[in-house]
Amino acid sequence: MKPTTLHYHLMLLPGMVFLLLFSVVPMFGVVIAFEDYNPALGIMHSPWVGLDNFKFMFELPDSEQIFVNTIVIAGAELIALLVVPLVFALLLNEVRVGWDKRSIQTIVYLPNFMSWVILSGIILDIFSLQGIVNQVIGLLGIHPIMFMASNTWFRPIVVGTDVWKEFGFQTIIYLAALTGISPVLYEAAAIDGARGLGVLRHVTLLGLAPTIAPLAALSLGNVLNANFDQIFNLYNPLVYPTGDIIDTWVYRTGLIDQQYGLATAVGLLKSAVAFILIITSYKLAARFANYRIF
């Protein structure tokens, strides 16, 4: 090994240790999913129940509800977080004045840094009965709506606020990629008579494809994650039917009700599905956009 590469390996070392300690070692804990876990007996001595926890999980009337909620909310966020940053980046790219572009980039990126604990306080207040939204619709003569308790509004609010918070990050990536498209291609397109939408289709989007594909593929693996942080801070019992996701259910069942085995089983199933999705998306990205890691 040359001395120069040793530096790189050493730099990676803390990260690898962290990964090992917090992601690989805890994997042994999945054994809890197959046991009737008793904290006093520990992982090694709790009675083995095999697939009972999984069987039970499918019998619960709620299983369907939480899976549906998770997929719907995460799916909506996934699509929105693909489309919105892309459109925004394309629009922002047309802006000619330099300082405007950069300051707008910074402004849309800022919410990314706020934690959901803070944001949820703000959101709950904005949508409360005395909040701004209800005041505005009151001016239009509409009766105040308790948005955060409504099963019709909860999902849109969750998806909307998540997009508002996160789209800045992806926008910056797309903007950077857009600058990477050679102006020669634009000139060639202009010569060939392409205009507006034509340019968009044949030059811009094609040029962005190598950026869009991996981002989309990687977020597909995240689809079952639906953002515990956000939902936990925003939900309440009235919106359980549309807002209770796998992670919040696991939290209540596992930690509050101390049904560790069942909760771990659900978490394990979720990870297994996510694993399949990541492999699939990776293969798709490799095939259609030539994106490979290995």
Added chain:
Amino acid sequence: MQVNYQQLQQLVAADQVQELGSTYQQYASPYVKGLYANNQSLQVATFNGKLMAIPDTQIDYQYNLLWVRKDWLDKLHLAPPKTLADLTKVARAFVKAKLGGPATVGLTGPSGTSTGVTPGGGATALTAPNAPNGFDTICGAFGAYPGQFYTSNGKVVYGSVQPQMKPALQALHNMYTEGLIDPQFAIRSQADELSLVESGKAGMLFGPWWIPGWPLITSFTNDANADWQAYPAPVDAKGKMNVMGQLPSGTFLVARKGYAHPEVAWKVESLDNDAIRQLDPVAAKIYQNLGVPWTAWPLSIQIDRSDAVLKDYHDAVNALKKCNSGKPNTTAAQDVAYVLAHCQSIDPAAEIGWYGNIDAYLKRKPEDRGLDVWPGYTDMMLGVAAMANNLRRIHEIYPLNVTPTPTMKSRMAELNKLEELTLVAIVVGQQPVSQFDSFVQEWHSLGGDQILKELQQEAQS
């Protein structure tokens, strides 16, 4: 280390804890033994005849009282409420007169977002008993005890599915639709809900005797006219207030099996108690002036008489009659010092801090009664007094000491979620009150029946 009852059972079943009964007689101080003689905590920690832990005492008389802003009542010339109809009338008047501003709240509600569910128990956010803002005493006025497993006529029942809950939910729903209860109680956190009280927007709330310490003190800070009074209300048709009491113990101090010196636990507990109650001058000096609260002392768990709160009240009232420094405008600490030095007739084991507070409060002019003495006075002389002077009005029952049965372990989370969702939705109006009947059926068929059977077997064994 300290564990709850469910954990204690798991540890005893796994044979991981040291037996402590053999060292009890020899090493526990007479004072500690006297405390245990007054309550049933030792029985709870005894398994197969052996004492396996040092149990704490969950002091009784923690049920919710109705706290009302007397200054608002006076402004509207209303009498303090006694029945649910009175309560509704008062709330209506408060909201109509907008005494707390345009968004006046008559009565606050329990937070829908609190996740303090008792492990293995049935209580959900709406039904957790004796929590600030809770509706459990309103349900009690109909004879219902939601969220609790208890025995009725020898049978184990679950409060939330009893038929008495239906009229209770109807009443709550009516109050809600009329706008008397905070419309957003379900989506607010407990702190947010209590901020309504603190900022002077709410006129009534339910809470135990100690809420003047928090959050009422903030209300008093913001508005010196906030005159909070406690009433044992609402009463049912027979004039009785139905409440759920405390289990004798909830926290247990356990020692690892094979621990070499189990008597150390008893020695430390005895020392802790001697020091806190100022029984032993040497012990009392250990943490003196170091600002360490007793909850942070080593191995500290709360051991006391189960009626400690009432006893303190009576002690305080007696002491006030017998012992008074006569000097106006003293601090609570000065009063305590005076009492310790001059009043030997006062029961030395009593909580002297209370006299100090109350005495100082009473001696000062109304405008000088500041934050250092107001909570102590209000806690005891208004909160506890409402209970102590109305014992005949109170009808208290006790919950079952529930250890999670196998079906509870697998089904309770599900049932809790269903209960929480349905009860809150009915009160708020998202589901009709008739939905209660289908909820009861579903609760029974989803595993509730099985749970009740198992608890019945356990209770009879």
